[in-house]
Amino acid sequence: MTADATIAEICIAACSDTYRESGELMAHAVGTIPTIGARLAKLTHNPDLVLSDGEAFMMSEPPPLGKSAAGGGIIEGWAPFRRVFDIVATGRRQSMMGASQIDRYGNQNISLIGDWNKPKRQLIGVRGAPGNTANHRVDYWVSRHSARLFVESVDMVSGVGNDRARAAGPSMRFHHLGVIVTNLAVLGYDDDGRVTVLSIHPGVDPQEVVDNTGFALDVEGAPLTRVPTAEELRLIREVLDPRGGRTREVQN
Amino acid sequence: MPDKRIGLTEAISSIESGMTIGIGGWGSRRKPMAAVRELLRSDVTDLTVVAFGGPDVGLLVAAGKVRKLIYGFVSLDSIALDPLFTAARERGELEISEYDEGMFVTGLRAAASRLSFLPTLAGLGSDVMAANPHLKTIASPYSDDEYVAVPATPLDVALIHVNRSDSGGNAQFLGPDPYFDDLFAMAATRTFVTTERIVETEDLLDEGSFHTLMLSRMYVTGVIETPNGAHFTTCEPDYGRDEAFQKHYAASAKDPESWRAFVHEFLSGDEAGYHEAVARFHAVQEKK
Numbered sequence: 001m002t003a004d005a006t007i008a009e010i011c012i013a014a015c016s017d018t019y020r021e022s023g024e025l026m027a028h029a030v031g032t033i034p035t036i037g038a039r040l041a042k043l044t045h046n047p048d049l050v051l052s053d054g055e056a057f058m059m060s061e062p063p064p065l066g067k068s069a070a071g072g073g074i075i076e077g078w079a080p081f082r083r084v085f086d087i088v089a090t091g092r093r094q095s096m097m098g099a100s101q102i103d104r105y106g107n108q109n110i111s112l113i114g115d116w117n118k119p120k121r122q123l124i125g126v127r128g129a130p131g132n133t134a135n136h137r138v139d140y141w142v143s144r145h146s147a148r149l150f151v152e153s154v155d156m157v158s159g160v161g162n163d164r165a166r167a168a169g170p171s172m173r174f175h176h177l178g179v180i181v182t183n184l185a186v187l188g189y190d191d192d193g194r195v196t197v198l199s200i201h202p203g204v205d206p207q208e209v210v211d212n213t214g215f216a217l218d219v220e221g222a223p224l225t226r227v228p229t230a231e232e233l234r235l236i237r238e239v240l241d242p243r244g245g246r247t248r249e250v251q252n
Numbered sequence: 253m254p255d256k257r258i259g260l261t262e263a264i265s266s267i268e269s270g271m272t273i274g275i276g277g278w279g280s281r282r283k284p285m286a287a288v289r290e291l292l293r294s295d296v297t298d299l300t301v302v303a304f305g306g307p308d309v310g311l312l313v314a315a316g317k318v319r320k321l322i323y324g325f326v327s328l329d330s331i332a333l334d335p336l337f338t339a340a341r342e343r344g345e346l347e348i349s350e351y352d353e354g355m356f357v358t359g360l361r362a363a364a365s366r367l368s369f370l371p372t373l374a375g376l377g378s379d380v381m382a383a384n385p386h387l388k389t390i391a392s393p394y395s396d397d398e399y400v401a402v403p404a405t406p407l408d409v410a411l412i413h414v415n416r417s418d419s420g421g422n423a424q425f426l427g428p429d430p431y432f433d434d435l436f437a438m439a440a441t442r443t444f445v446t447t448e449r450i451v452e453t454e455d456l457l458d459e460g461s462f463h464t465l466m467l468s469r470m471y472v473t474g475v476i477e478t479p480n481g482a483h484f485t486t487c488e489p490d491y492g493r494d495e496a497f498q499k500h501y502a503a504s505a506k507d508p509e510s511w512r513a514f515v516h517e518f519l520s521g522d523e524a525g526y527h528e529a530v531a532r533f534h535a536v537q538e539k540k
Binding site: 055056057068069070080081082085088089111112116117118119120121122123124125126127128129130131133134135156157158159160164165167168169170171172174175 | 278323324325326327332333337338341342343344350351352353354355357372373374375376377378379380382383395396397398399428429430431432435
């Protein structure tokens with residue numbers, strides 16, 4: 001019985017699906033739902049995926065959700081931060097990052113809001129977003145799809161979008177934006193690199209997606225996002241997240 | 253082997269205004285906080301600070317010690333943002349170079365290799381280029397590629413905190429991540445190592461394998477024994493982060509009046525006075 005899957009669980013399955021073509025590489029997931037998604041991928045369609053504890057270790061069996069390797073699991077490798085940058089440069093990695101702003105070409109901002117010299121709000125900084133987007137596939141996770149987040153143009157390009165990557169020339173040939181999983185929909189990119197709708201979650205009014213996106217989006221004929229299988233739901237609820245950490249990012 | 257033991261005050265007093273100071277650790281992890289507190293007590297100013305920033309950056313910025321900040325990020329880890337740093341940014345008073353984390357490491361690697369730059373893909377197409385107009389790209393002589401030429405970040409002084417060291421400066425990291433501390437030391441003209449404990453050289457392998465001996469005395473100018481010297485950041489496996497105290501720091505930092513009280517209570521005396529005040533803080537917390 002899968003009809004009772006929550007939006008959080010649908011999002012987890014969509015995050016898991018980002019690893020279907022990846023093969024044996026390191027999954028980097030920021031946020032609870034992307035973390036569960038990567039673990040679900042490893043337990044189902046991509047057993048070769050390399051997971052990390054979010055700190056210094058690669059895990060063949062991950063620690064309990066939210067804990068580092070000190071909290072349990074099985075360590076299979078050592079990846080202190082310096083090694084992570086080496087791995088990024090080899091391209092054997094795939095990221096699902098968060099975003100404070102995303103524009104119609106997938107440019108992402110996590111650095112600041114407002115002006116560079118005197119920001120209205122200083123956020124976390126560009127962190128690894130420029131390097132990630134220059135080197136390997138990057139997907140985004142948005143727990144609250146809103147017109148404040150999906151904007152006409154971002155205040156600072158941290159993660160490089162498709163238009164910028166194209167303009168930067170052949171050195172950006174490893175640039176690959178995958179999908180954007182939100183609490184309302186799964187978004188992708190068209191041939192021109194513009195954000196499009198791939199699917200809308202069951203129970204979500206397509207107009208809600210349009211109203212909460214700060215640039216034009218065609219929702220006509222968008223299919224429904226797939227619902228997790230019974231086995232996926234069992235893994236999410238009983239194995240990966242028995243304490244319901246996922247509901248802290250998406251309530252329903 | 254030379255004996256490089258030195259007092260904290262003596263070490264820090266050799267730092268002059270206007271210098272470029274690299275600070276090891278990462279975010280709110282194994283930061284040389286005792287050395288940072290000693291910098292706060294000094295009259296040094298006009299520093300260029302190079303760091304994967306945490307409360308070290310917040311404290312130095314709030315104390316008016318920093319002219320320019322070169323960073324990969326500034327975070328308290330368990331608390332996303334350092335309020336002292338974000339407030340300084342939002343007042344528009346801080347000169348900065350914000351780099352991608354990997355670019356930041358590339359700049360240190362260039363300095364450690366005595367190169368003026370190293371090429372990388374990180375930064376291409378992003379606003380890191382626009383925000384740092386000094387950054388240039390370089391064409392590959394072998395292909396059609398164009399890379400970011402990350403300028404070297406040479407340091408006058410590096411400050412790092414380690415788990416163990418001998419008196420000659422052979423330093424040992426016992427935690428899960430050495431961060432970039434050896435690289436900071438190699439990019440610096442002088443490096444001061446604060447350590448939880450100074451041990452005999454023949455005892456260095458008692459607590460960790462030879463892999464943990466990542467920083468040779470060749471790169472170390474002075475060694476200072478500062479137990480609990482990374483407080484309130486992590487210093488695994490000796491101790492974890494003092495989360496209660498970090499929360500108190502972050503909450504105090506959000507309001508000028510409570511920040512003055514914090515400075516008065518914790519940062520107005522010597523290092524021993526700091527640890528006594530922290531002990532008093534925890535005694536009060538336990539009674540609550």
